[in-house]
Amino acid sequence: MLARIMSGAVLGIEAYLVEVEVDISFGLTAFRIVGLPDGAVRESRLRIPSALENAGHEMPQKKITVNLAPADIRKDGTAFDLPMAVGVLAAYGAIPQECQSFKLEEYLLVGELNLNGEVRSIRGALSLAVMARDEGLRGIILPQENAAEAAVVSDIEVIGVRHLKEVTAYIRGELALEPAVAELRPADDLAPGYRVDFSEVAGQESVKRALEVAAAGGHNVLLIGPPGSGKSMLAKRIPTILPGMTFEEALETTKIYSVTGQLGSDEGLILRRPFRGPHHTISDVGLVGGGSGMPRPGEVSLAHNGVLFLDEVPEFRRNALEVMRQPLEDGCVTISRSLMTLNYPANIMLIAAMNPCPCGYFGGSKKKCDCGQEKVRDYRNRISGPLLDRIDIHVEVPAVPYRKLKAAGQGETSAAIQARVQRAREVQRARFAGGSTYANSQMRPSELRAHCKIDAAGHDLMEMVVDRLGMSARAYDRILKVARTVADLEGKANIEASHIAEAIQYRSMDRGLGEANAA
Incomplete structure (x- = not known):
């Protein structure tokens, strides 16, 4: 039968x-x-x-x-x-x-x-x-x-x-089993509270501003600073200022955790934006996915719709960093095998952190750096130019003086920052309505031309900086995207020279390399 x-x-x-x-x-x-x-x-x-x-x-x-x-x-x-x-x-x-x-x-x-x-x-x-x-x-x-x-x-x-x-x-028909019922929050209440808050970070106002801009536009960030300056502390609080997850985002993120077996037995939807912080010893397969048999999602996909934090990024294997280029550009990971090709979503906000040099004290005033110019250059060159170009914001994180340390817990809360981020995202949602783009960081060349027009003063400033620092075309596009986000945070329809100037300040790695070579 x-x-x-x-x-x-x-x-x-x-x-x-x-x-x-x-x-x-x-x-x-x-x-x-x-x-x-x-x-x-x-x-x-x-x-x-x-x-x-x-x-x-x-x-x-x-x-x-x-x-x-x-x-x-x-x-x-x-x-x-x-x-x-x-x-x-x-x-x-x-x-x-x-x-x-x-x-x-x-x-x-x-x-x-x-x-x-x-x-x-x-x-x-x-x-x-x-x-x-x-x-x-x-x-x-x-x-x-x-x-x-x-x-x-x-x-x-x-x-x-x-x-x-x-x-x-x-x-x-001998046993009656009631169907399971999910306890879902309303669509506008999919952002539960976090156990950490930006108010706990002492000082670092300029860095907080840079991270607010990054969250508002979905930009990738590189934090450069000495040990103990608060890079990890800042990175772990970024999910608290990102917009709440939509139901569609929560569903797609939950699918990834479900297929990897990392979803709790009593957990329905994942309502918090993921935060993943793999160790620098991770392999390229562990980072982007793959493996023998059926390919599995890696850390990049597990951070989908959230934050991927790479601490001590120069210590990561070169292979692992280079395979990051495709997901950062396309928002997905493609894994090809002889019998199949799989696509895993990887729409992430990358936060990378590094010391300014191997010892960590290059350019600082508290301790003397003994690395020398060649060691500093070799250390920074562990991050390739193409990968660095895909990171919109490079920001220096200085050591915090004592007078600011004692004021810890008195800063602006994550909720206040998130409110401004949410307003900027709503502007972008209206701007890109009807398309697949949802944030400034995702703008394509045609959208850049349409939404990032600058005046004569802005062109003069960009020409001076691009020629002086020898920036690539991709870095130029990144500056325009960040400037657009700064303008959105200020509620301005047009990009002004001040917005471009702030965006240029967030390319400290480009300036730092020039300074190191000139030293």
């Missing part, structure tokens, strides 16, 4: 429908799985018999063939345990495929089985629930631990189960 069960698999962060066909026929006892299963899927034929027996069912001693269609896409993971077990039961008549109030083909089934029949959590439940809804299915039956994230999807029944016995009883 043949049974057909609807299931699904995740490719990248999106799911696709998989039909689990189970055929039981006379012949030598065997359990075969076809349809390009990986090792974890093939091992299901060892888990399922024990799970069925411990759930009170007999494993038929016949020839069992399971086909996972479409058969030309490789299947990985353990989420097919439950649909295959239910398919075996349906194929030999232990459970009905259709009854008065339930049709098995209207539900998507996913879940890993223990040997005792318990249903364990899986990855990618949110993506699977979205796919089930889009395919017109009535509901999804999945592990109870994944019910909270799947329940975020509306217009579909999400049935959480803990044991195979519950599944069979529910299908037979």
